[in-house]
Amino acid sequence: MFFDHLDTLPKKNIGNMRGMTEYIDFLSWDSIKEPAMMGIDYYSRYFIVIKFLINRKDKEPEKIMQTFFQRHRYSELWMGCGHATQNLMWTDGGMKQEQFQFLDRILKGETLEIPNNINSIYTDGTVSLYDEKKWKAAEKIQKQWRLCRYNPRYKMCETVQMRNYETILNEA
Numbered sequence: 001m002f003f004d005h006l007d008t009l010p011k012k013n014i015g016n017m018r019g020m021t022e023y024i025d026f027l028s029w030d031s032i033k034e035p036a037m038m039g040i041d042y043y044s045r046y047f048i049v050i051k052f053l054i055n056r057k058d059k060e061p062e063k064i065m066q067t068f069f070q071r072h073r074y075s076e077l078w079m080g081c082g083h084a085t086q087n088l089m090w091t092d093g094g095m096k097q098e099q100f101q102f103l104d105r106i107l108k109g110e111t112l113e114i115p116n117n118i119n120s121i122y123t124d125g126t127v128s129l130y131d132e133k134k135w136k137a138a139e140k141i142q143k144q145w146r147l148c149r150y151n152p153r154y155k156m157c158e159t160v161q162m163r164n165y166e167t168i169l170n171e172a
Contacts, residue, residue, distance in 0.1 A: 005036070005107045006046055012039035023081040024049075024067045032065060035131045036107055045070040050103065051132075052088050054114075056125030063130050064088055068095065068103070088127065090119045 012032065019026045024047045036050045047069035054062040064085040071077040071094065078100075080091035089099055098117045105112055111128035114120050148154040152161070 005104070006038050006048065009036050009038040009048065009107075010034045012037040012049060014039055014041060016042050018042040021081075023079070024069050025081040025083045027065075027067055027082065027084060029063075029065055029084045035129045041069065044073050049082075050088075050106065051130040052106070053128050053130040053135075054088075054122055054125055055128075056122070059125075062086075086121065088118075088120055088122070090121070092119075 010033075012027075014024070014027070017026060018024075018041065022043070024041055027049055029051075032049050032051060036048060038046065038048045041047055047067055049065060049067045051063065051065045054064060056062070064087070065082060066080050066085075066087045066089070067082045068078055068080050068091075071079050077094040078091070079094060080087060080089060089102075091099065096117075096119075098115075099119070102112065102115065102118050106127065106129055109129060111126050114122050114125055114127055116123075148156045149160065151157055
């Protein structure tokens with residue numbers, strides 16, 4: 001369940017910082033160094049900050065971040081907030097069970113279709129946890145792949161081009 005993740009996530013110490021709305025809406029993208037972090041705010045409320053990757057058809061992937069926090073210290077009412085990026089979901093009146101379950105699966109590493117029942121502004125596509133270290137590693141691999149695939153100085157490029165040339169000759 002969502003709350004089981006609280007103690008397993010890296011800790012975010014915000015000290016005495018607090019937002020003007022008493023929400024934890026002052027956290028910036030750069031201040032969150034992990035895909036998901038937890039902390040306790042000035043009012044002793046738990047919070048979790050999660051970075052997401054949204055993939056939608058015919059659009060560039062979008063990186064967003066949202067904070068989810070306990071509305072009152074001993075309450076089971078949780079809310080979502082954040083002004084660093086677009087929010088994934090609205091939590092008017094408190095988070096619903098479907099939203100907790102959805103976030104729980106994201107925190108477990110699943111990539112999910114965005115369902116209608118989580119009150120998201122995104123009506124299509126998939127969402128997953130955004131891990132910047134993995135993202136940058138994938139970009140590096142892709143760059144090197146393109147280099148060896150299309151640069152004739154590399155044996156792989158030569159092999160592919162020769163195979164294409166032989167295919168053309170055999171079809172003629």
